[in-house]
Amino acid sequence: MKTQTKNIIILGGGYSGVMAALRLAGRTKRLDTRITLVNALNYFVERPRLHEQATGTAPQQRPLAYMLRGTKVHFLQGWAAAVNPAQRCVQVQTTSGEQQLAYDYLVIALGSRVDRHTIPGVQDYAFTLDPYGNLTSEALKSKLTLYGQNPFRVVVVGGGATGVEAATQVKGKYPHSQVSLVTQGEVGAFKRGQVQQHIREALREQAIAIFENARVNRVEREGVVLDSGQVPADIIIWAAGFVASPLAREADLQVNAQNQVLIDPYLRSLSHPNVYAVGDAARPVEEPGVPTRMSVFTALVSGAQAAENIAAQLKSQALQPLSFVWYGQGIALGPRDAVGFATYPADVAWPLIFRGKLALKIRDFFVWYLGIVLELERQIPGFFYWNGKGRYTQQKRQQQRKTEVTYLA
Numbered sequence: 001m002k003t004q005t006k007n008i009i010i011l012g013g014g015y016s017g018v019m020a021a022l023r024l025a026g027r028t029k030r031l032d033t034r035i036t037l038v039n040a041l042n043y044f045v046e047r048p049r050l051h052e053q054a055t056g057t058a059p060q061q062r063p064l065a066y067m068l069r070g071t072k073v074h075f076l077q078g079w080a081a082a083v084n085p086a087q088r089c090v091q092v093q094t095t096s097g098e099q100q101l102a103y104d105y106l107v108i109a110l111g112s113r114v115d116r117h118t119i120p121g122v123q124d125y126a127f128t129l130d131p132y133g134n135l136t137s138e139a140l141k142s143k144l145t146l147y148g149q150n151p152f153r154v155v156v157v158g159g160g161a162t163g164v165e166a167a168t169q170v171k172g173k174y175p176h177s178q179v180s181l182v183t184q185g186e187v188g189a190f191k192r193g194q195v196q197q198h199i200r201e202a203l204r205e206q207a208i209a210i211f212e213n214a215r216v217n218r219v220e221r222e223g224v225v226l227d228s229g230q231v232p233a234d235i236i237i238w239a240a241g242f243v244a245s246p247l248a249r250e251a252d253l254q255v256n257a258q259n260q261v262l263i264d265p266y267l268r269s270l271s272h273p274n275v276y277a278v279g280d281a282a283r284p285v286e287e288p289g290v291p292t293r294m295s296v297f298t299a300l301v302s303g304a305q306a307a308e309n310i311a312a313q314l315k316s317q318a319l320q321p322l323s324f325v326w327y328g329q330g331i332a333l334g335p336r337d338a339v340g341f342a343t344y345p346a347d348v349a350w351p352l353i354f355r356g357k358l359a360l361k362i363r364d365f366f367v368w369y370l371g372i373v374l375e376l377e378r379q380i381p382g383f384f385y386w387n388g389k390g391r392y393t394q395q396k397r398q399q400q401r402k403t404e405v406t407y408l409a
């Protein structure tokens with residue numbers, strides 16, 4: 001008897017979406033499934049390299065169809081315009097017109113983008129390190145090239161890793177430019193102690209001016225406006241605050257203020273359990289044994305675990321919770337410097353910190369590896385492995401014990 005084909009649609013062909021597609025293809029080889037990956041561009045974007053691309057380094061553009069070759073995944077280039085959970089279908093705009101795709105399982109892997117709407121003027125005057133759209137990395141590259149060897153002023157807004165990487169990269173490639181970093185809190189506050197100290201030292205050594213505890217009220221053509229006055233700029237790069245695609249919110253899925261889909265421990269939408277969400281687009285309501293943040297590693301792990309769980313559902317097997325440990329983090333501090341450190345297991349930096357060329361090499365190796373791991377997953381389904389799969393359950397048990405003790409006391 002012929003069984004009914006199960007349609008699985010994955011929206012977004014970044015780290016999480018491609019990993020989900022490849023893992024699912026491997027896990028459902030003998031099942032009657034149709035897997036479709038939808039992405040706006042027809043090539044894969046290595047977002048951790050966008051600041052390098054904006055300053056002239058040629059991006060490595062791997063076509064998505066090539067990355068999925070030899071698997072049962074169908075690639076569709078198009079813009080996911082709407083999700084209709086009641087009808088279980090998505091609307092995709094392609095160059096040949098609009099398509100309605102029906103699904104049994106949907107994976108939302110649409111990543112995140114810089115929030116351009118909250119602060120007035122960002123939309124009109126600031127560049128972002130996003131792969132496409134107005135005033136994004138290609139346009140920034142053209143503008144920087146236009147100034148060339150002439151003096152110019154750059155203001156980068158955002159004291160997180162993306163802001164620090166953008167400011168130091170521009171300064172490193174255009175040493176004659178005057179670069180300022182403006183942030184609402186402290187620079188590098190995402191990892192305090194020695195790491196933050198190293199980041200501050202690097203900025204000082206590179207003569208990058210720091211404006212801390214400075215809220216930008218407005219962005220104008222000539223600069224950014226703080227409470228204390230204007231910081232003039234010829235180029236403004238906005239690297240503060242990331243938000244997910246509005247698609248899930250518009251479809252009435254339960255989301256947080258950043259439009260991230262709220263997911264249960266098995267990566268299913270709280271409101272719509274046949275919709276999975278992964279990577280930057282998702283927010284677990286219970287920590288998976290460690291704190292989470294937007295990163296390539298979280299994207300890969302969640303993409304792989306969602307695929308495992310969809311395959312398990314199709315085979316009537318038990319689902320496994322998202323659970324992992326962190327290994328380390330590297331932040332580029334321009335083309336010649338970086339800071340790298342281990343964060344095993346719970347994303348807290350170890351006291352041993354690498355800096356300089358060695359740290360940059362380590363960071364570059366990991367960015368390269370995180371891209372190459374997708375090719376290895378294609379060749380050897382199930383290749384991508386991570387540690388800490390029991391952490392969520394362990395933490396859950398500890399919490400239960402604590403609650404019992406409190407209750408008894």
Ligand SMILES: Cc1cc2nc3c(=O)[nH]c(=O)nc-3n(C[C@H](O)[C@H](O)[C@H](O)COP(=O)(O)OP(=O)(O)OC[C@H]3O[C@@H](n4cnc5c(N)ncnc54)[C@H](O)[C@@H]3O)c2cc1C
Pocket residue numbers: 011012013014015016017038039040041045046047048049050051078079080081109110111112129130162165245278279280281294295296297299330331
């Ligand atoms: C400049 C920069 C530097 C970074 N550096 C690091 C780093 O060093 N280390 C690290 O771990 N993380 C880094 N990050 C964060 C990291 O890149 C993200 O956390 C990661 O890419 C998330 O993967 P994802 O699959 O969730 O989303 P993405 O990789 O963003 O993929 C989402 C995909 O969905 C597509 N898409 C979006 N909307 C639609 C739509 N409506 N229709 C069709 N397609 C759509 C996009 O085109 C994209 O291909 C950096 C980010 C930036 C911006």
